[in-house]
Amino acid sequence: MNLPLWLYYVVGFPLLLGPLVTVHELGHYLVGRWFGVHAEAFSVGFGKEIWGFTDRRGTRWKLSALPLGGYVQFKGDMNPASIPDADAIERASADEREGSFHHASLGRRALIVFAGPATNILVTLAIFASFFAFYGKPVPADAESQLTIAEFAQQSPARDAGLLVGDRIVSIAGETVAGFRDVQDAIMMYPGRTLDITVAREGAQRTFAVPVGSHEFTDNFGNVSKIGLVGIQAAGADYEYEPQGIVASVGLAVDHSIGIVDMMLTGIGQIFTGERSVKELGGPVKIAKFSGEQLSMGALSFINFVALISLNLAFINLLPIPALDGGHLAFYAAEAVRRKPVGLRGQEVAYRAGVALVLMLMIFVTVNDLAGLPIFGN
Structure with a gap:
């Protein structure tokens, strides 16, 4: 309707x-x-x-x-x-x-x-x-392909910093990543910052300082938000859902909630430091x-x-x-x-x-x- x-x-x-x-x-x-x-x-x-x-x-x-x-x-x-x-x-x-x-x-x-x-x-x-x-719990259908860089965007801070096609992302800012969603979550909240991205290349690990690009994203309703991008595309992005029991589901809910609070604190901190505009604050109308x-x-x-x-x-x-x-x-x-x-x-x-x-x-x-x-x- x-x-x-x-x-x-x-x-x-x-x-x-x-x-x-x-x-x-x-x-x-x-x-x-x-x-x-x-x-x-x-x-x-x-x-x-x-x-x-x-x-x-x-x-x-x-x-x-x-x-x-x-x-x-x-x-x-x-x-x-x-x-x-x-x-x-x-x-x-x-x-x-x-x-x-x-x-x-x-x-x-x-x-x-x-x-x-x-x-x-x-x-x-x-x-x-x-x-x-x-x-169920979303898990990468193929974690290896999700973390392997398949191509770069036309403007790519990651490529400019030295990353190559075929590099497999291991961690971002010291935090291990398990799939492409982890990569997105680790980057999108930090537009304008420089993050250390560690990749596996030819059997060794190398770390690059990658400046995160700042982009304005507009959704289908016209809402504008500022997100961080580094201009990489993974070889795969499919997820599967693993069935979970009640106890495991509660544990996952706690972890997910902690992650949301961490993002909230990060966003508020960025508003105070001037990295984000106060226009991103929302009240009853929003x-x-x-x-x-x-x-x-x-x-x-x-x-x-x-x-x-x-x-x-x-x-x-x-x-x-x-x-x-x-x-x-x-x-x-x-x-x-x-x-x-x-x-x-x-x-x-x-x-x-x-x-x-x-x-x-x-x-x-x-x-x-x-x-x-x-x-x-x-």
Whole structure:
């Protein structure tokens, strides 16, 4: 069925973000409930309540107007960002301390906070493990031919650096490669850098310093990304799929997720060093665009994108920024080291600064997203 792309955008974004936010907040809620901490509100979205109900435990479950996140507000929180109410904590009576998040033990508070990102990580691992279990592990049909240089592109930094047709690639930047995908992954994230490529030639290994060319790649939807290329073509690129058991599939899912996080960290580092443009940062508009595009390509592409965004949500939430889960965990780590909490007033100021920083980042990436749309971009 050929539907207009805008319809996929409208459907894809809430279909992506709604469940991911819900499972993230459910992680907080369920672990909090397990430890006897009372949740006053559970919201999907921010802002004005559109619909909701109050359960028999006194928790208000609601759907809010701005679908860009969600929250669980526990007893003792000043607001949905879990900023502690210093005065209320100090004045709390015995009854008010019962079920209060900020009066729970340090270990319980840390587990409640970590449960949200952990749930997103579990969702990612479950999706990737399911793919490996159902479809198998991709392995090179002929690893020897995949690593043997068959020809060079018209403009080839690899050829200019001294590599020859028939050379078999052994490692890149010290990392052994098993197939052509490994070669691509090792090169494409480093446009503009010089990488050491080790090849086997006439029974000996030789290493060449190869400058990686920077190229702009445009996909079928018009999305532009900068990738690294060295201008080589392998003798073969076919892959086969080896069946995997459940345990092996989980292990492969963990390895695959670690690889994605490593690429994320590399990309963020390159933005800070100026190797990549800040235009490559994505916010809610870009996520909505990508979610619609992936949905238009079919269920498997969309589910894979869900796994990627779920891992991104976990990563972002674990950053040590006050008001994010990672900021709370940083305060708890300081409390564990100091053997006493960071001052409530200091926490409150830090959390407010953290909220301001997150809001500024949200505004920046949203403007950045809009500027990159065809109707606004150059």
